[in-house]
Amino acid sequence: MSPAVRTASHRVDGHDVHEHVLTVALDRTGAEAGEVEVFAREYVRDGLERAPRLVFLQGGPGNPAPRPEVVGGWLDRALEEFRVVLLDQRGTGRSTPLDGQSLGEVGDAAAQARYLAHFRADGIVADAEALRRALQGEEPWWVLGQSYGGFAATTYLSQAPHGLAGVLITAGLPGLRSSADDVYRATYARTALRNAEFFARYPRDEDVARAVAAHLDGEEELLPTGERLSSRRFRTLGIALGQTSGFDALHFALEDPFTTVRGARRLRQRFLVEAGRRLSFAAHPLYAVLHESIYAQGPLTGGATRWSAHRVREEFEEFSPEPPAGAPFRFTAEHVYPWQFEEDPALVPLRGTAELLAAREDFAPLHDPDVLARSTVPVAAAVYLDDLFVPAELSRRTAAAVRGARTFVTNEYHHDALRLDGRRLLGVLLDLVRR
Incomplete structure (x- = not known):
């Protein structure tokens, strides 16, 4: 049974804004006890109450989802056809936020390291899946991942492709076997x-x-x-x-x-x-x-x-x-x-x-090349040749290994293109994935 979501709502400039909270397991495998709280803020434009959902995975690691002061850029473009869910990845924002002070409550360094091992991309995917099922049952949704959010989206494709209707990635295709x-x-x-x-x-x-x-x-x-x-x-x-x-x-x-x-x-x-x-x-x-x-x-x-x-x-x-x-x-x-x-x-x-x-030697694999090679989920990714943080050569190799993935490869942008030219960039990816 999916966990129950608790929701509070308000209005912002022609949008319903729903603030969702749910409690999920710390360890997606069930091997270790404990729970974390997950928070997401959902924007729904008037007239699009039945539109498909798109969940945004923020760059990082360790950064919360955006807190938009105005609805503009990529978010404004996305809201033309999606309900947009801004997910605070576990450990950030309002999703069991962690810092030196709160981690001190977990225990000594060894206990903290064991705890934090559950805060990588596989934990984020498990949280997203729990939220999806709580909000819409088994209906799949779209994902937009920026930078590290794209890493998490690639993990999503590997570990829970049944939950995905489509994947859009900007500056965040990781090397599948790259150390x-x-x-x-x-x-x-x-x-x-x-x-x-x-x-x-x-x-x-x-x-x-x-x-x-x-x-x-x-x-x-x-x-x-x-x-x-x-x-x-x-x-x-x-x-x-x-x-x-x-x-x-x-x-x-x-x-x-x-x-x-x-x-x-x-x-x-x-x-x-x-x-x-x-x-x-x-x-x-x-x-x-x-x-x-x-x-x-x-x-x-x-x-x-x-x-x-x-x-x-x-x-x-x-x-x-x-x-x-x-x-x-x-x-x-x-x-x-x-x-x-x-x-x-x-x-x-x-x-x-x-x-x-x-x-630590035994971190679990985050990507499954065999699953990605058989994927039927539509994928479009923006790859920047001059990206300082995510090497383009590794991203292009991964795109070639994901069945059906399409890429927008360019040298006109750097790593922060979604923030600076998000409306255009999101439009390019949506056109690409639907071509």
Whole structure:
């Protein structure tokens, strides 16, 4: 029997908005006891009360579904023909939200690691299936997955294709057998190119960035949260390079970072505030804790991830935390390092948990290539050739392995295209999947 859903409703600008809550099992296999609460917000445009549902899976991991202040972009386009369900993935938003504080209630690091093992894509799919059955019985629905949400959508195709009427993916087709090492080798190479492109656009910024890093190696500068800013952590600001507007955002962050205080060179307070805002994981600690585990599939991908981004970084001299004199300055991107669990106050309580997850050998497979090769579910995916976070070569290989999958391959977008041009992009995918 499906769990009972509890719903509260209100009106927003020509839409009924239903807030759904249901309680589901922590462990989809039933091997471990416990429950989690799952929350989803559903938008229904007037006159479309009987339209098919489309559930949106947010990027991440560890990020809640959007809280739209206005109905626009891809959401507005989707509501022209779907009822749209914005699902808070377990551990985020109002779906049993987790952070260092709430995880402390779970137990010690070993207990937390066992608990978090249920918060990957297979757990998200189980929650989506429970919600689908609670809302509409055995009728399948559509899924739109952005970035990590596309990873979860691919898991959905593998583990519960009967629940899917169609799948749309933007910037989120994972490698089916790709290890974390495979992914990071590709993303470091792409990050090196993006750095070169960035500094070609803003030649002065490389000297500025190098000067900031050298200053941080010699002087104590404190972020608003109280901890010292290190040069290696400063380099992780390069995650902005993966966004369409990231070049300008990073350039503005590096604008005039120094001042003089009582004759000494110091970083401006506004620079430290901006850096702290961009670098802290306080709002989404699960992103850091679970990040490498999204690629772990036990023996299928070589066992434990073992801090893959940290290890693979050593293969790329230009990304060394202590580059040789005269070497070009390079920011890192979507890479999580063990030392961040020593430097970021939001992550310090989770250090032992992260170590155990990085060492875990037996994560369950998330994708089934045999099921995907026999799939009859319509699939359309947008693949961006310049995507900094999801390597296009792995995405295209997966698209070829999913029966009937169609792709929109382009170099006109970066990873955040759904946010910036979602109306057009969703229309392209819907046309593609129905062709």
